[in-house]
Amino acid sequence: MERNDLCWCGSGKKYKKCHMPIEEKMMLHAEKGEIVPTRKMLKTPFQIEKIKESAALNTAVLDEVAKYIHIGMNTAEIDDIVYTFTKEHGGIPAPLNYQGFPKSVCTSINNEICHGIPDKNIILKEGDIINVDVSTILNGYFSDASRMFKMGHVSERAERLIKVTEECVKLGLEAAKPWGHLGDIAYAINSHAQANGYSVVEEIGGHGVGLQFHEDPFVSYVTPKGSEMLLVPGMMFTIEPMINEGSPDFYVDEENDWTVYTIDDGLSAQIEYMVLIKENGVEVLTK
Template sequence: MDKLDIKLWTLASKGQIVPDRSLLKTPEQIEMIKKSAALNTAVLDHVAAHIHAGMSTAEIDKLVYDFTTEHGGIPAPLNYEGFPKSVCTSINNVICHGIPSEHEILIDGDIINVDVSTILNGYFSDASRMFTIGEVSPEAERIVRVTKECVELGLKAAKPWGHLGDIAYAINSHAQENGYSVVEEIGGHGIGLEFHEEPFVSYVTPKGSEMVLVPGMMFTIEPMINQGSPEFYVDEDNGWTVYTDDDGLSAQIEYMVLIKEDGVEVLTK
């Protein structure tokens, strides 16, 4: 056993949840995943440069597909467990997994989450951004702003040898202080060698709980913040799109991060 194995064994013997060594990325893997993450960021930048009122979400899907494939990548959502498009586009009361459509047109006042995931040379990356279309209401502006604050506070709470629960506590506390709720059943995930890896990343668990943040871990910080109730329902027709139960607004911002010996690195956002 090397020093890391001994430390993990010691923590586990004390009842701590520790990652399997297979979840800790090697320097070689990290280098390749960072290339995928760089393309993922470029895709989101491309969307940011072109998104506007009057365009359909199908046009966003085409932007993502064309840019990704032209740069040697593959959109990870495309055909993933039957998902029919290259990107998730979630507007206003859609929490996540909105499916792009020619019939869904962005209008002034909309808020939209564009969730981009990329495969490059077999390595995975993932991030999402919120976009405000034209002039949005104070309520819409506020939930987007607070969601960004939640993610940044979660990132600040992430420290090597801390716990996933530290991130969740920071996010949930700030959301509740601002009168919002955090979706409980849907969270973040490990990523890098696969689209979705362990661990499941909750944003409602207590400080000091959940898995230990071991250097080499890679996962997403992506809380879904609801204006009202955290409850939701899934579109029965397409089996994917998740809506707020009370028709309130929802916002989500996603960072992909790497736990390092000396802190946390954001790989794409």
């Protein structure tokens, strides 16, 4: 673009006053051999506002689940809450029929790492820990987040795993700085998990989100500091490490071809935030 052209992002500003300094800085990093995002991966001001509306509904859905989740309910009831609340507020549950997924939410209990399928025969019991992963489409824009819930009194090992997972996500957020790297987030998360005797699932990670359910980049949580893609203002992705009590290895349920289990039957926990990289830091959009 020419310096005095209106910026491609639709801000109404001239290119030289908007994305030109950002893209010039990206070029300098690219010349040093670093991985930089494409222009398509940088959300425009209009897109950001629309995605934030989706994110607000996504958070409200999780708040609704938090009101009603309890010992003795079955996970199909959680699915009903998510579907009904989302539809009543003009949204669509993103997981429903996504690549054949049969429900509106993922409910992963104890040794299930992710993609647990709600079922009327799965009853929440005293001592269970459950990850509820909600994703929402509102007016064509996508958002994503998950929370851990403890059913009554849980074991000391479950309490500690969830606490460390919360700390990992917090440290990941602190490491998500503009002009840093995705590897900085990974290092902060992985090093803290390992220091506490836990492992981080390697093959499943975070992802870009907003215009689609899953976009580039893939967000690993086991790569070295200073590696992976440059963090540029306008990038939007999830921070959602899966922290395992034992081995990071897993297997997928052969019957439903979705639910992911720990290989050693150990507990697993996950917390997911959706974030936006800004010029002065990081903004949490969902949690």
